[in-house]
Amino acid sequence: MRELGMIYERGTNGEGQKVVEVDLDRAHELYLKAAELGDSLAKNYLGSFYYNHTHEYEKAVNCFRQASECDRALNNLGLCFEQGLGKTVQDYNQAIKLYEMSAD
Numbered sequence: 001m002r003e004l005g006m007i008y009e010r011g012t013n014g015e016g017q018k019v020v021e022v023d024l025d026r027a028h029e030l031y032l033k034a035a036e037l038g039d040s041l042a043k044n045y046l047g048s049f050y051y052n053h054t055h056e057y058e059k060a061v062n063c064f065r066q067a068s069e070c071d072r073a074l075n076n077l078g079l080c081f082e083q084g085l086g087k088t089v090q091d092y093n094q095a096i097k098l099y100e101m102s103a104d
Contacts, residue, residue, distance in 0.1 A: 001030045001031075001033050001034035001037075001040060001042065002034040002039055002045055002060065003032070003040040004025060004029065004030050004035065005026075005027045005030030005042070005045060006027070006045065007019060007020060007030040007057030008020060008022065008023045008024070008026040008027035009022065009024060009027035009042070009049065010022065011077075014072075022038065023027055024049075024053055026057075026089045027049065028046075028049055028053075031045050031046040032046060033104070035063070035066075040066075040067040040069055040070040040073070040074040041067070041072070043063045043064075043066045043067035043070070043073065044063065044064065044067040044070045044072050044073040044076065046063045047061070047062075047064045047067065047073065047076060048060070050063065051080075051085075053077070057085035057086030057087075057101075058086040058087050059086075060063055060076075060080065060085070060086055060087030061077065061080050061085065061087065061088055062086075064076045064077040064080065065077060070104075071101075072102070074098050074099075074101050074102035075099060075102035077098050078094075078095045078098030078099040079095070079098070079103065081094045081095040081098060082095035
């Protein structure tokens, strides 16, 4: 579901070939279903969806926190702290800590 959501979000497969029309509603639905089943990477994708497409930063932060075992989510959460988004206070120290954890 997560990977299919990404295809609908981008309209392309992993090789960059156009395979479907972009359908953000369908992508959101698939990410949400996969996240509800406990897929951490899907939670990160859902957070990125909120961050990039709907600008619902609080929802994005919540998703990134729920997916904290995912390196990508830690990086994305660091970005939110760096920018002070989604009810996070701009905190460069916390952002650096999250970036370092992601890199490790």
